[in-house]
Amino acid sequence: MEAYLAGPDVFLPDAREHARRKVEICARHGIVGRPPLNEDVDSLRAMPDEEAWRTIFRKDVALMEACGVVIANLTPFRGPSADAGTLVEVGWFLGRGRPVFGYSNSAEPFAERSRRQVRAVPDPMPGLSVEGFGLPDNLMVPGAVLDGGGHPMVLPPDGRDRPFDALDVFERCVEVAAWKLGLRPAPDRG
Amino acid sequence: MEAYLAGPDVFLPDAREHARRKVEICARHGIVGRPPLNEDVDSLRAMPDEEAWRTIFRKDVALMEACGVVIANLTPFRGPSADAGTLVEVGWFLGRGRPVFGYSNSAEPFAERSRRQVRAVPDPMPGLSVEGFGLPDNLMVPGAVLDGGGHPMVLPPDGRDRPFDALDVFERCVEVAAWKLGLRPAPDRG
Incomplete structure (x- = not known):
């Protein structure tokens, strides 16, 4: 089973080594x-912007097509x-009817983070609501994961x-995926 | 042709009246x-959080299923x-192979906004890259729109x-959708 490893990990300064650890x-x-x-x-750098980003987009979509599941x-x-890119990809897998698994290294509810953001960068107009529900992100995100993979988003177990760039919550998520995909027994969390 | 009107418009204080204008x-x-x-x-408010958000998620997915296109x-x-929710929905339509149209009321390139965000709320670690390409968002977003609807994201024409909550760029986007869907001739922008 090939899993598309979506995430902002590609923006890390050591993206290649980090990806190697995820693959392992x-x-x-x-x-x-x-x-x-x-x-x-290097070949991308030589291209005009328009050609470069469209090439990356096509490559990423082709890789999604080749993968049976997203983590x-x-x-x-x-x-x-x-x-943002990760969210489009999660939606793509949900739309394709392929399993979706997801995790976050943040233990803080979305509503808290939203309030913090609005304090740092005020909304463009007053009165925009902040979603509640105690969820880790906009409800479409945990919804896509729960609906797509049959398991809630995996969060830091100790809150x-x-x-x-930590990978322990990722590893828990991979365990959940392996279990839900029938590749491994349910994780033993003692 | 029914179009799913995705967007943070649902968070507006006058969401219902705003939606009425978009439908018009x-x-x-x-x-x-x-x-x-x-x-x-009201019935949602009476539900426990977990039931409420899952109900909204299911309703939104059912509405997406019923719509041939997203704007x-x-x-x-x-x-x-x-x-975030809008991005999952855009990905869903792309994954389903249904047309995607999109617009933004911001004329500022994504890279500029990213730098502004990082100045206001520093990244959790140094060295995270900022995507270039002069695009209006992470490349997966304009990519999904261009690939899904055959037209770039519609932006304020005067920069x-x-x-x-302005709706003139939305109307341009609806014109593009109607044209690309074969419902209307190409917009005359003489």
């Missing part, structure tokens, strides 16, 4: 992780919600935020 | 606009990118930001 974790649980790295980045890093990225 | 604009161009309002909000408000919402 997936392999331990019987999953072939496919990170959407743009490995021919998405839904850790908030530059705002209270997950990374503590992890560093942005 | 759609009707002028031969499209039946379907806003994902939660009209039985998405991709104006930035609480961060440099579009609203000036619109108020968050």
Whole structure:
């Protein structure tokens, strides 16, 4: 089973090494992780902007087509919600009817993060509502994960935020995916 | 043709009246606009959080299923990118192979907004890259629109930001959708 490893991980300074560690974790649980790295980045740099981004888009969609499932890093990225590209990809898998798994390194509810964002950067007009429900993101995000993979978003089990690039919550999510996909027994969480 | 009217418009204080105006604009161009309002909000309020959000999620997905196309408000919402729920919905339509149209009331490139966000709320770690390409959002967003609807995201034609709830750019987007769907001739922008 090949899993598309969606997430803002591609923006990390050590994106390639980080992806290698994610692929290794997936392999331990019987999953072939496919990170959407743009490995021919030199040829991309030589292209005009318009050609470069369209090439990346087509490559990422082709990689999604090739993967039976998505495991998405839904850790908030530059705002209270997950990374924009990752969210489009999660929706794509849900629309395709393929399983969706997701995790976040943030333990803080979405409503709290939204309020913090609005304090730092006021809304463009007053009266915009802040969604409640105690969820980790806009309800479409945990909804897509729960509906698509049959398991809630995986969050830090001790209720503590992890560093942005930590991988222990990712590994829990991979365990859940391997279980739900019938590749491994249910994780033993003692 | 029924169009799912995705967007953070549902968070506006006058969401219902605003939706009515969007539906009216759609009707002028031969499209039946379907806003994902939660009209039985009183019954939702009586539910426990978990039941309420799952009910909204199911209703929104059922409405997407019923619509042949999405017209998405991709104006930035609480961060440099579009609203999280809207992005999942855009991905869903792309994954389903149904046309995607989108617009933004912001004329500012995504890279500029990202830099502004990082100045207001520093990244959780140094060295995270900011995407370039002169695009209006993470490349997956304009990519989904261009690939899904055959037309770029519709932006303010004069390069000036619109108020968050302005509808002139939306109307241009509806015109594009009506044209691309074969309901109307190409808009005359003489």
